[in-house]
Amino acid sequence: MQIPYTVETRPDTGLHNSKLGIWLFLASEVMLFGALFSSYILLRINSPDWPAGHEVLNVPIAAFNTVVLISSSITVLLAWGAVKFNEFKKFRLYLGLTILLAFVFMIAKAYEYNAKFSHGLYPSTDNFLGIYFTLTGLHGLHVVGGLVVMIYFWGPGSGMFHSEPKHFADRIEVAGIYWHFVDLVWIFLFPVLYLL
Amino acid sequence: MNDVHAPTHDHDPDHDHELGFWRKYVFSVDHKVIGIQYGITALVFLFTGFCLAMLMRWQLAYPGEPLPIIGGLFSEATMPNGVMLPEFYNSLGAMHGTIMVFLGIVPLAVGAFGNYVLPLQIGAPDMAFPKLNMASYWCFLAGGIVMLCSFLAPGGAANSGWTAYPPLADIATTGQTVWLIAMVFLITSSLLGSINFIVTTIQLRAEGLTFFRMPFFVWAQLVTAFLLLLAFPPLEAAAVLQLMDRLADTSFFLPSGLVVDGQPLEVAGGGSPLLWQHLFWFLAHPEVYVLILPAMGIVAEVIANNTRKPLFGYRGMVYATLFLGFMSFMVWAHHMFLTGMGTSISAFFQATTMIISIPSVIILSNLFISLWGGSIRFSIPMLFALGFLPMFGIGGLTGLPLGLTATDIPLHDTYYVIGHFHYVVAPGTIMALFAGIYFWYPKITGRHMNKTLGHIHFWGTLVCMNGIFFPMLIQGLNGVSRRLYDGGASYEFAEPVLYLNKIMSHSSWTLGLFQFFFIVNFFMSLRTGERAEENPWQATTLDWQTPTPPPHGNFTQTPVVHHGPYEYSHPDLKQGDYLPQNLELEA
Amino acid sequence: MEHGSVEDVKQHLRKCIMVFVGLLVLTVVTVAVSYVDIGTSGNIVLALIIASAKASLVGAYFMHLISEKKLIYSLLVLAALFFIFLIGLPLFHDADPIEVS
Numbered sequence: 001m002q003i004p005y006t007v008e009t010r011p012d013t014g015l016h017n018s019k020l021g022i023w024l025f026l027a028s029e030v031m032l033f034g035a036l037f038s039s040y041i042l043l044r045i046n047s048p049d050w051p052a053g054h055e056v057l058n059v060p061i062a063a064f065n066t067v068v069l070i071s072s073s074i075t076v077l078l079a080w081g082a083v084k085f086n087e088f089k090k091f092r093l094y095l096g097l098t099i100l101l102a103f104v105f106m107i108a109k110a111y112e113y114n115a116k117f118s119h120g121l122y123p124s125t126d127n128f129l130g131i132y133f134t135l136t137g138l139h140g141l142h143v144v145g146g147l148v149v150m151i152y153f154w155g156p157g158s159g160m161f162h163s164e165p166k167h168f169a170d171r172i173e174v175a176g177i178y179w180h181f182v183d184l185v186w187i188f189l190f191p192v193l194y195l196l
Numbered sequence: 197m198n199d200v201h202a203p204t205h206d207h208d209p210d211h212d213h214e215l216g217f218w219r220k221y222v223f224s225v226d227h228k229v230i231g232i233q234y235g236i237t238a239l240v241f242l243f244t245g246f247c248l249a250m251l252m253r254w255q256l257a258y259p260g261e262p263l264p265i266i267g268g269l270f271s272e273a274t275m276p277n278g279v280m281l282p283e284f285y286n287s288l289g290a291m292h293g294t295i296m297v298f299l300g301i302v303p304l305a306v307g308a309f310g311n312y313v314l315p316l317q318i319g320a321p322d323m324a325f326p327k328l329n330m331a332s333y334w335c336f337l338a339g340g341i342v343m344l345c346s347f348l349a350p351g352g353a354a355n356s357g358w359t360a361y362p363p364l365a366d367i368a369t370t371g372q373t374v375w376l377i378a379m380v381f382l383i384t385s386s387l388l389g390s391i392n393f394i395v396t397t398i399q400l401r402a403e404g405l406t407f408f409r410m411p412f413f414v415w416a417q418l419v420t421a422f423l424l425l426l427a428f429p430p431l432e433a434a435a436v437l438q439l440m441d442r443l444a445d446t447s448f449f450l451p452s453g454l455v456v457d458g459q460p461l462e463v464a465g466g467g468s469p470l471l472w473q474h475l476f477w478f479l480a481h482p483e484v485y486v487l488i489l490p491a492m493g494i495v496a497e498v499i500a501n502n503t504r505k506p507l508f509g510y511r512g513m514v515y516a517t518l519f520l521g522f523m524s525f526m527v528w529a530h531h532m533f534l535t536g537m538g539t540s541i542s543a544f545f546q547a548t549t550m551i552i553s554i555p556s557v558i559i560l561s562n563l564f565i566s567l568w569g570g571s572i573r574f575s576i577p578m579l580f581a582l583g584f585l586p587m588f589g590i591g592g593l594t595g596l597p598l599g600l601t602a603t604d605i606p607l608h609d610t611y612y613v614i615g616h617f618h619y620v621v622a623p624g625t626i627m628a629l630f631a632g633i634y635f636w637y638p639k640i641t642g643r644h645m646n647k648t649l650g651h652i653h654f655w656g657t658l659v660c661m662n663g664i665f666f667p668m669l670i671q672g673l674n675g676v677s678r679r680l681y682d683g684g685a686s687y688e689f690a691e692p693v694l695y696l697n698k699i700m701s702h703s704s705w706t707l708g709l710f711q712f713f714f715i716v717n718f719f720m721s722l723r724t725g726e727r728a729e730e731n732p733w734q735a736t737t738l739d740w741q742t743p744t745p746p747p748h749g750n751f752t753q754t755p756v757v758h759h760g761p762y763e764y765s766h767p768d769l770k771q772g773d774y775l776p777q778n779l780e781l782e783a
Numbered sequence: 784m785e786h787g788s789v790e791d792v793k794q795h796l797r798k799c800i801m802v803f804v805g806l807l808v809l810t811v812v813t814v815a816v817s818y819v820d821i822g823t824s825g826n827i828v829l830a831l832i833i834a835s836a837k838a839s840l841v842g843a844y845f846m847h848l849i850s851e852k853k854l855i856y857s858l859l860v861l862a863a864l865f866f867i868f869l870i871g872l873p874l875f876h877d878a879d880p881i882e883v884s
Contacts, residue, residue, distance in 0.1 A: 001321055001322065001749040002321075003323075003326065003400070004321070004400055005399050005400070010399050013852060013854050014853075014854070015399070015854060015855070016399075017324040017325065017395050017400075018325075019855075020394075020395050020399060020854070021324070021391050021392075021395045023855050023858055023859070024390075024391045024858065025391055027426065027858060027859065027861070028387055028391075028425045028426060029429070031430060031862065031865060031866065031869065032430070032433050033433075034429075034866045034869040035432075035433035035434065035475055035869055036436075036437075037870065038475075038869050038872045038873055039433065039448065039471055042471055042872070043448065043471070045873065046468060047466050054817065059814065059817075063814050067810060070803060070806045071803075073803075073841065073845050074799060074845075077799050077845060081793070084789065084792045085789060122444070122445075123440060123444040123445070124444060124445035124446055126464045127446065127447060127448060127466050130440060130444070130446035130464075131448070133440075134437065173847075176845075177846050180842075180845040180846045183841060183845075184838050187837045188834050188838065190813070190834075191813055191830035191833070191834050192830075192834075195830055196817075196826060398854070426862065426865050468876070470876055474872050474876060475872075478868075478872065525868050536881045537879070537881070538880055540878070540879050541875055541879045
């Protein structure tokens with residue numbers, strides 16, 4: 001039994017199932033991060049002494065990480081293009097680069113966390129650090145989630161490249177949309193936590 | 197129609213017939229099996245949650261007296277010599293609420309009925325993402341098991357209420373942490389489920405099934421799925437923040453200068469307990485409609501079928517449902533009138549609350565008016581649906597005084613509130629869910645449930661539920677607080693209404709006894725029930741135009757829809773009084 | 784983007800690379816302006832404007848929203864509305880509390 005519109009698009013909506021699914025998922029993610037941003041605002045305006053982010057946190061590392069994530073967004077797009085052009089080697093290369101960049105991001109993050117801990121700065125120190133660790137931690141979990149998916153498509157899942165190229169291109173596109181969202185969240189996290 | 201039952205049409209022979217027992221019945225990706233799994237699990241949880249309530253009712257009716265017979269089965273930490281400890285009472289209250297809402301009613305209404313019926317009603321072979329569907333069920337089950345395990349945590353299960361208000365919840369025993377972890381599982385499960393429902397409804401509708409030809413049940417499920425999708429993430433965020441508070445010693449919800457047991461709490465402080473309430477109710481008000489909308493959907497199907505006429509004002513009901521879903525995101529703070537909210541903000545929320553009552557009234561009135569002039573079949577599902585209407589009416593009407601600050605402030609912490617929302621979800625939603633079970637049982641199993649036992653179950657349930665919840669309204673109006681461990685025995689002003697405690701408790705235990713008629717009926721009818729044909733209720737919607745029980749892939753021929761969902765007693769019909777959605781009217 | 788020909792995809796990717804360069808520039812701008820003191824609220828507004836611009840670029844080109852179907856747009860409008868309620872939540876928290884004196 002085949003589920004309709006898994007690969008081809010439904011005429012009246014112009015979409016295939018996973019495209020709609022990923023956007024619904026992202027809508028709920030918007031609400032998740034929205035609630036946390038909202039909490040951030042509330043805690044901040046009620047706090048008499050909210051620290052300036054750049055005095056506590058490491059701006060250069062975060063700026064570096066921003067560049068890393070933006071770059072990984074472009075490589076995942078190029079990987080999708082490679083599937084479209086039927087160039088398997090390029091696909092492996094670009095997706096591999098994306099995975100590598102995601103690892104670089106997580107390593108920089110780990111370094112940053114470590115530096116905080118070694119200076120005696122913990123989530124419990126104050127609510128600024130609390131929300132910093134919560135927001136970046138949750139974002140980090142999303143990066144890990146994306147990593148798992150991309151490693152699957154790079155390795156065990158890549159057989160589909162040859163057997164069902166169209167379906168595979170859709171999968172890479174959907175995974176890419178998720179990955180861009182993770183990038184997008186970071187685009188807001190960076191100024192909100194580090195610069196303001 | 198559908199004379200050929202052998203599944204021949206567009207089936208992949210490699211897939212269908214080689215599934216072993218485990219893949220077919222346990223780790224199944226078939227929406228019908230998953231629906232049944234959800235249903236059975238949710239019914240077990242419903243009964244578990246009900247048992248917790250019955251235990252509490254003992255303490256409320258006979259405070260401080262040892263519970264006979266089964267009292268001795270409990271541990272020293274919960275009920276020494278059969279006498280309930282206050283902490284255990286608190287745990288029971290918190291767990292009753294949590295289990296009933298998150299593990300009982302929502303999984304039954306959405307997980308079970310949504311999963312089983314929705315794809316059939318829209319003419320789809322399965323859900324859009326079958327594997328995700330399975331993941332959703334197993335996530336739910338994991339969450340449920342973790343939730344029950346919290347009874348084993350040191351200090352017992354969560355005991356800060358089902359609303360888990362901080363700072364109390366922040367400093368509560370380990371059970372609260374387990375509660376939060378279980379909630380994260382449950383939220384993830386509903387998230388996966390709701391994405392699946394929305395995609396399925398939008399993408400997999402049969403040819404010709406336009407949005408305004410969908411049965412009302414499908415509309416109700418669609419709006420419910422949107423509520424779950426967009427309202428649950430804020431609670432997930434709140435749960436993460438509370439987990440951080442409990443595990444990483446942050447103080448998101450802990451204000452400065454908090455003193456516990458005479459000792460100042462050693463935290464950074466500066467947090468806001470009200471933040472939790474805002475985030476919690478941002479979910480939990482839409483959640484109320486998650487509890488009620490699928491129930492209304494079931495009742496609408498049952499009423500249209502058993503009155504043998506189209507629903508009154510179908511389009512109006514659909515628009516009302518959409519409006520209801522939208523407005524439900526703007527009323528959350530009416531749960532918080534007592535938190536020091538000034539008059540202008542509370543005026544805003546009073547206004548939105550009054551506005552949101554309008555669509556509910558539209559839906560309920562339309563269901564009532566649908567009865568007018570029908571030749572009603574008083575089948576068991578119809579009895580439950582008819583029971584739902586006035587019960588939900590009482591629930592809704594008793595809610596109005598709670599939406600206005602002038603009356604909410606004296607009533608808020610009393611049993612009146614308990615009576616009100618139980619009327620909505622217990623005699624309301626649960627009656628509708630029973631209606632749904634009796635209604636679709638023949639489709640699912642191929643056999644009818646026993647009528648006599650059904651009658652006993654219905655009348656017993658109706659009378660006992662009112663015996664439990666109506667006295668709560670009276671007690672509440674007399675000012676009895678809803679948070680008392682002894683049911684008000686130590687308060688002189690409660691004396692005149694104290695006798696009601698015994699009536700409520702005995703009603704609840706009797707209600708428990710009447711449920712055995714349902715349980716026996718449920719299992720007995722599997723073997724001995726009267727055989728059901730393909731379309732035993734002569735219904736019009738697509739879920740009845742399949743073989744009974746529906747095979748893997750659901751339909752023997754891909755259905756094409758020609759008209760709206762409720763073509764009963766159409767004057768141009770040559771024979772019979774109904775026209776299935778997939779048949780054309782013969783001119 | 785689903786049925787785009789090879790040429791369409793190539794053209795889209797070229798645009799995306801330009802967007803990528805734009806994003807790098809905007810990142811530098813964000814960091815730079817954060818060191819210019821134009822009052823706390825001024826800095827916040829400026830930083831959020833730049834972040835929104837970057838987010839729009841990512842959404843429009845990387846996530847193909849610029850050529851997406853109507854259904855996705857309506858879905859996102861709905862999410863945006865509820866997101867606004869959610870962000871309004873601190874407002875409800877802080878506006879008009881009953882002060883205990």
